[in-house]
Amino acid sequence: MDGQIDRDAIIAMENATLPETQPAERFPSRQAAGRGAVSNPGVRFDRHTALPFDDGWETLSQDVGELPRLDTTLTRDSTRSAISWNSSPDIGFDRAVNPYRGCEHGCIYCYARPTHAYLGYSPGLDFETKLVFKPEIAELLEKELRKPGYVPRTLALGSNTDPYQPVERTLKLTRSVLQVLDRFNHPVGIVTKSAGVLRDLDILSSMAKRNLARVHISVTTLDARLARVMEPRAATPARRLQAIAELTRAGVPAGVLAAPMIPALNDAEMEKILQAAARAGARHAGFVLLRLPLELRQMFEDWLHAHFPDRARHVLSLIRQTRSGELNDPRFHHRFTGQGVYADLLMSRFTRAARQFGFGEARAQLDCGRFTVPAGSADGAPSQMSLF
Numbered sequence: 001m002d003g004q005i006d007r008d009a010i011i012a013m014e015n016a017t018l019p020e021t022q023p024a025e026r027f028p029s030r031q032a033a034g035r036g037a038v039s040n041p042g043v044r045f046d047r048h049t050a051l052p053f054d055d056g057w058e059t060l061s062q063d064v065g066e067l068p069r070l071d072t073t074l075t076r077d078s079t080r081s082a083i084s085w086n087s088s089p090d091i092g093f094d095r096a097v098n099p100y101r102g103c104e105h106g107c108i109y110c111y112a113r114p115t116h117a118y119l120g121y122s123p124g125l126d127f128e129t130k131l132v133f134k135p136e137i138a139e140l141l142e143k144e145l146r147k148p149g150y151v152p153r154t155l156a157l158g159s160n161t162d163p164y165q166p167v168e169r170t171l172k173l174t175r176s177v178l179q180v181l182d183r184f185n186h187p188v189g190i191v192t193k194s195a196g197v198l199r200d201l202d203i204l205s206s207m208a209k210r211n212l213a214r215v216h217i218s219v220t221t222l223d224a225r226l227a228r229v230m231e232p233r234a235a236t237p238a239r240r241l242q243a244i245a246e247l248t249r250a251g252v253p254a255g256v257l258a259a260p261m262i263p264a265l266n267d268a269e270m271e272k273i274l275q276a277a278a279r280a281g282a283r284h285a286g287f288v289l290l291r292l293p294l295e296l297r298q299m300f301e302d303w304l305h306a307h308f309p310d311r312a313r314h315v316l317s318l319i320r321q322t323r324s325g326e327l328n329d330p331r332f333h334h335r336f337t338g339q340g341v342y343a344d345l346l347m348s349r350f351t352r353a354a355r356q357f358g359f360g361e362a363r364a365q366l367d368c369g370r371f372t373v374p375a376g377s378a379d380g381a382p383s384q385m386s387l388f
Helices: 007-014 113-119 125-129 137-145 173-184 195-209 224-230 237-249 267-280 296-307 312-322 341-356
Strands: 003-005 073-076 083-086 095-097 130-133 155-157 188-192 213-218 254-261 284-289
Touching: 113 125, 113 296, 125 130, 137 173, 155 173, 173 195, 188 195, 195 213, 195 237, 213 237, 224 237, 237 254, 237 267, 254 267, 267 284, 267 341, 284 341, 296 312, 312 341
Parallel strands: 003 083, 073 130, 095 155, 155 188, 188 213, 213 254, 254 284
Antiparallel strands: 083 095
16 A cells, blocks of 8 residues: 555554445355455445345355366556655554555455455455556655655565565566665665566675565465465475575575464474575564454354364464464554464463574664765756755
């Protein structure tokens, strides 16, 4: 989302109560080939919704197996700004660039899914298949960096959706953003679960030599089968660890995010994830407890019952224990870590493992003092000469 996002708006959005008719509006819970969600909730802002209807031909039967493969569609984003700003005390950056809205990785747990409703799309399968992209993102970013009075701080690349999702292979919008940041000597922090980041190793290694770049790779599990179910189109866990190793060898500071940790599903792997990442060369580590804002609450529950019916109730019970009896707690300073005995245990385990595997050092700040506005302008025309 572009524009200023204040704290009250975030809390209101995540804690909003959906209409009582929402569960009835969900499409049948079936798995689409190569996709993560098993449901496609209606858009919460729509006054009218379409309900599934069985016409007698068993088109809505639960016994027909997988849905047909769904193609990915791309729509141009006409937004005339590149940088999104936030004032959240839970996030270590105040600005971000997101070349894409929606994400083909299909991670069922993605906290960004509900934002797709602002575009008129469902947070379910629409989020994975109906992508919106900003073809002029590089030019828009350059114009904003050239504005008088712009003060540089580390810019997050891909804070809402993954900047290296599969479509980046052809559109190369993330690369175009990095090229602008490289020319301006502007620091950037990247979070991704894709080995596609290695395609831009030439730019990132050059920026890293000037202390302008760092990359964090999200690793949710070391079990390739579980990863395929949770995040069907993301890189395998082994490939992500390999990306950490290659980034490190190229001199790019790399870290690992064990995120999200899902009680009784992948949280038992926390120590193993940190150990494997440390061996690959990761310098820093973090973890985030599962968040389930808005439609994600019911979508995740549907997904659990579809794939893990034997433990679904137990997983949901543990989540509620970390969220004051609910499936989501949007309060600042609680959103990412939770509270209660189980949440405290996760934090203690992470702290101990981080210390054990050498992640105790403080993360160095990237260099904002190198920022320089290059000659010329965003449209290629020569800049006006100063009179003084």
